[in-house]
């Protein structure tokens with residue numbers, strides 16, 4: 001476990017050392033944030049929370065991320081990230097949130113249940129060992145108060161592009177270029193549902209998210225200024241791919257699986 005943790009940390013350190021500027025693609029960040037926020041708003045409606053946790057701070061370090069929305073529905077928001085640089089950068093950009101360096105597999109800072117909302121978008125799909133997925137889901141379930149909600153997304157391995165990409169990026173020397181960081185183990189939506197249930201939570205909703213060819217549009221987004229007429233056109237085109245979620249092929253086109261689960265009342 002320690003060697004795996006060290007391996008993963010080295011991979012993330014390489015990403016940080018390479019500079020995070022390359023990830024700050026405004027149009028792409030706006031698109032990702034918007035997609036997640038629409039799903040969260042749809043699933044959570046007008047609910048309000050006492051204390052929320054976000055399980056990585058990458059989105060908040062390179063863009064607006066989900067922090068403003070989470071703060072708007074929560075009295076208090078905390079966020080953690082394995083990499084101190086990312087946690088610090090997110091804290092600089094979002095002084096209203098409490099940030100810390102921590103590993104989502106060992107939430108020692110929270111000995112007792114204390115969150116009624118946890119947002120975990122694509123954090124748990126970066127482990128080298130699949131068993132860490134259950135470990136981290138167990139930790140997240142542990143720190144949820146009864147009645148609290150977990151929103152979790154994972155890369156969808158049923159999408160052939162994700163599947164091929166993950167095979168390439170599991171070789172460290174190839175985690176560069178179009179695949180800028182290390183991709184870990186992930187599981188299909190039904191397996192994620194089973195794992196969430198095994199962690200003691202009740203699944204309320206599940207779906208697929210982000211149906212465009214991600215790597216293509218991520219890089220194409222660099223060519224358009226967010227908010228410009230052409231940027232708005234590009235944003236419309238990217239969002240229109242979500243119509244694919246209505247087709248029977250959605251498990252093949254969705255880049256992410258998403259699950260909303262609730263910790264049963266005590």
Ligand SMILES: C[S@@+](CC[C@H](N)C(=O)[O-])C[C@H]1O[C@@H](n2cnc3c(N)ncnc32)[C@H](O)[C@@H]1O
Nearest residue numbers: 012056058081082083086102103104121122126
């Ligand atoms: C590149 S990102 C992608 C996540 C982002 N939320 C998204 O949807 O694109 C992965 C982030 O998770 C962090 N991370 C990786 N392993 C982690 C762990 N075990 N605990 C907490 N954060 C972790 C990394 O430092 C990085 O900031």
